[in-house]
Amino acid sequence: MKKSTFVLIFSMVLWSVVLIFSSWDQSVLNTIDLEKILMPPSSESLFGSDDLGRSIGPRIVSGARLSLFVVIIVLTITSVFGTIIGILSGLVGGKFDSIVMRVIDIFLAFPGILLAISLAGILGGGLHNVVLALSAVGWVGFARLSRAQTLRVKQLDHVLVAQLLGTTTPKIIILHVLPLIVSPMLVELTYSAASVILSEAGLSFLGIGVSSPTASLGSMVRDGSFYLMTAPHYVILTGMALMSLVFLINVAGDRLQEKLAEGYSRNIN
């Protein structure tokens, strides 16, 4: 195994252990201790305290859990919905396909984050609306990719044969198309996870995401940035935590893509 792969796996295991095994007790998160306001990291509190004297470490853990929770929900919604739309569009073709393509064009005409910001802003913050806004933006990528992949797979002999034999469309999709487009979709899934984490944090940073006192990495970065001069540890530690999450997911995506590309060229040669 390469040394960098080892580091990657080690960091992922470390994050998982922290996320799973550190305390799930919600009451610690919001204990306000005015004696400890903006205390820098010490042996007593590894990550120091925030502007209300709450311990930063547990709040980072809780914020990261929230990020992953949002990622799982949003990706489940967007990947299932987007993939179904994309495969159908590619397989059925005709009028349906051109309508779907136009809708995708329109969605791509907005910068995604702007659409999410305006949706969350107008509907009001909160977990529900964040998930709604990010899902409304996120399905497009999956739809576009799965459509393109389906157009490729559709030409293959086994799909044509299945169609000639009168196999029903749902069966063709599940048995003959889906297995062949899974790998590129997995890569898309990884990169989307990174972008959902960043978007959720971005919305919370702007104050239109998950509302306080729930700990979100984005709102913690914002709170921390008010105390840049006096307590830089707040914004730096939270920022680093967010960054390392996204970094790990991005690296995993890169690795996955390389692996798939290798497998692909092996199959051709």
Place this chain on the structure above:
Amino acid sequence: MGKLESVFTRVITAFIVTICVVTIVFFFIHLIPGDPIVAILGEQAGLQDVEKLRTQLGLDLPLASQWIQFITDLVVGDLGFSFYYHAPVAPIIAKSTVMTFYLAGAAFIIAASVGISLGIVAALYQEKVWDRLAVFVALVSMSIPNFVFGPILIIIFAVKLQWLPIGASEGVLSIVLPALALGLSLAALTMRMTRASVIEVLREPYILAIRAKGLSQSRIMLAHVFRNALLPVVTTLGLQLGLLLGGAVITEAIFSWPGLGSLVIESISRRDYPMVQASVLVIAVSYIIINMLTDILYKVLDPRVDLGS
């Protein structure tokens, strides 16, 4: 299909998409949960005020005539009336748009120059130490959200070193930090694209052929490698210029840069919906136009691309 014809098709498509986007933005005010008027004025508002504002906004008219009104207003440059400023939206938007384009342009220049030059260097030293370092730094940079990178830049360059100002009102230098924060991830992406693209072209048989013909290294690079390798980079950069407009929303909030992004965020918290509507519209339409110009530029650079399809 002729070149002119395909450019024409592209312009028509952009126009249709614009109409659809305008329609979606038109529905914004109808998206507000509950009665938008109550949402705007608050629960305690008197019935008379509610009805007055409803007539003022034209929300008592049928949806179709509201839509036609919205479009005709847009055509004559009337973007609506701000609840907060008690003034037409258009002049305020215009001022902010200039600031946003100024910021996005600076970030774009930084990203393009840094990204392309580092990408070329990395490709030429492929798999050597410099290359690996550049690839790693790029991956890290892509993982730093601009709202984390912004405060870090402020801590280092404005607070500790005191080299650069933070606010927008402190002369030309004040654009440096926001532009860096906004441009970083695009620079990283451009670097990765350029590197991959140059490496791919270097592997082409025709490069081997002209090398065998005895062409000098610099001639090969300038006349053959870069011309072919930078094409896809130009396209992605163009698309990303649009994304910079989206990223600017957050970056502007960090640095209190008085652009469209700050305006959107402030207007959301002020419940100034006509302003939100108009700002989103301006950003989206700029995005469409930039994407269209990129496609056309790509077409001009590469005669093989068919814009019609």
